[in-house]
Amino acid sequence: MYREKRKRSIFEIMSEYMENLEALADEMLESAAPEQPSWDTQSCCLEPLCNILVTADEVVVTADLPYAQPEKVEVEAVGENVIEISAKMRHNVRFDDFGISHRKGEFSSLRSRVPIPVPVETERMKISFKRGILEIHLPRKKGYIIKIE
Amino acid sequence: MSEAVRIVEKKPIPSGAIMLQGLPDVGLVGLIATSYIISELDLDEIAYVDSDLLPPIVVLHQGLPHAPLRIYGNEDLIAAISEVAVPVKALHPVMRKLVDWAESKKVKMIMSIGGLPVQNRQDIKEPKVFGAGSSEDSLKLLREKGLEILNEGFIVGPQALIMRYCTERKLTAIALLTQSFYNYPDPEASAVAIKKFGEITDHKIDVSDLLEKGEEIRLRARDIMRRTQSELTKMKKSQEYDLPLYV
Numbered sequence: 202m203y204r205e206k207r208k209r210s211i212f213e214i215m216s217e218y219m220e221n222l223e224a225l226a227d228e229m230l231e232s233a234a235p236e237q238p239s240w241d242t243q244s245c246c247l248e249p250l251c252n253i254l255v256t257a258d259e260v261v262v263t264a265d266l267p268y269a270q271p272e273k274v275e276v277e278a279v280g281e282n283v284i285e286i287s288a289k290m291r292h293n294v295r296f297d298d299f300g301i302s303h304r305k306g307e308f309s310s311l312r313s314r315v316p317i318p319v320p321v322e323t324e325r326m327k328i329s330f331k332r333g334i335l336e337i338h339l340p341r342k343k344g345y346i347i348k349i350e
Numbered sequence: 351m352s353e354a355v356r357i358v359e360k361k362p363i364p365s366g367a368i369m370l371q372g373l374p375d376v377g378l379v380g381l382i383a384t385s386y387i388i389s390e391l392d393l394d395e396i397a398y399v400d401s402d403l404l405p406p407i408v409v410l411h412q413g414l415p416h417a418p419l420r421i422y423g424n425e426d427l428i429a430a431i432s433e434v435a436v437p438v439k440a441l442h443p444v445m446r447k448l449v450d451w452a453e454s455k456k457v458k459m460i461m462s463i464g465g466l467p468v469q470n471r472q473d474i475k476e477p478k479v480f481g482a483g484s485s486e487d488s489l490k491l492l493r494e495k496g497l498e499i500l501n502e503g504f505i506v507g508p509q510a511l512i513m514r515y516c517t518e519r520k521l522t523a524i525a526l527l528t529q530s531f532y533n534y535p536d537p538e539a540s541a542v543a544i545k546k547f548g549e550i551t552d553h554k555i556d557v558s559d560l561l562e563k564g565e566e567i568r569l570r571a572r573d574i575m576r577r578t579q580s581e582l583t584k585m586k587k588s589q590e591y592d593l594p595l596y597v
Contacts, residue, residue: 227584239572239573239576247569247572248572249572250533250534250572250575250576252532252533252534254469263534265531265534265535265568265572267564267565267566267568267569268565268569294569299570331472331473332472333565333568334471334472334531334534336472
């Protein structure tokens with residue numbers, strides 16, 4: 202046992218330790234948030250796929266909105282750094298349409314609340330909708346410049 | 351100890367066929383394309399993959415249970431798909447087994463269809479298909495079919511492992527990588543990849559039905575895309591954006 206331990210370099214031990222830590226962190230993350238369905242029969246909403254990209258100047262939020270009516274896509278700033286995306290679909294979708302008969306429910310819109318990871322100016326956001334993808338550009342809040350002496 | 355991964359054959363497996371791989375990856379390009387090819391060519395379920403490393407799931411179709419990772423085929427084409435995201439921990443043993451099995455069935459070539467994520471995907475009308483190959487011969491074939499080759503850079507995921515194991519065994523492997531969304535299902539990119547697949551393998555596949563059902567597929571594929579994205583993060587798929595260092 203002792204001899205076996207001596208054979209391993211400090212780097213191998215550290216690497217194994219980090220791998221174990223990462224695996225533990227993954228497990229904790231997965232178990233901390235109970236998994237939820239991507240649909241809600243009470244509000245008749247499906248949750249769309251969203252993505253957040255943070256650059257030096259802005260945060261770009263996109264959402265995939267299949268069946269969305271372009272004129273009925275809405276983006277609302279709710280709170281400091283949360284935006285809500287909602288879109289009415291061209292036609293309702295039921296569980297039956299997915300071949301599922303053991304659940305009942307009908308969905309008429311797509312809706313998601315997206316937390317923005319850095320401070321942004323929500324009042325200056327710019328929105329476009331192209332090929333079923335909603336794109337929101339949120340300028341990042343500016344700090345102040347410290348001059349180099 | 352039992353085998354980590356086993357392939358259970360349900361029907362006789364053809365010898366000398368082309369094998370197609372479309373496991374869930376960026377934009378689900380390969381999965382959507384391969385599923386469509388299976389349906390259009392009316393391929394039969396010939397085998398499935400069983401492993402304790404895969405999640406404890408069966409998929410019900412018309413009331414009957416099926417393994418999520420299945421292999422379809424006819425006399426000249428074999429196609430592997432998965433209806434669930436393959437956990438990163440299972441990826442190495444599953445891909446190694448698939449390549450071993452393909453070699454034992456004297457497969458002529460393993461083709462992977464996948465996505466090549468681009469940030470401005472919604473501005474691209476006709477996504478471009480790039481090619482990667484395991485040997486000079488496969489690169490020659492790709493060039494003859496008018497594909498631009500990925501010369502430098504990283505490939506991460508199922509097609510990366512297929513390339514690696516096929517190179518080891520001197521098997522021919524090619525990957526068709528189509529510009530796509532990273533984490534949104536991309537049936538349009540799949541349609542472009544199917545056309546290239548058809549040109550390379552002499553199959554005529556009409557993609558109009560796939561394009562017509564694009565929105566429906568995007569809606570239905572949200573859950574598997576979400577779970578696939580979680581696995582892509584774990585396998586550090588973003589490394590494909592990295593610039594390689596050669597000294």
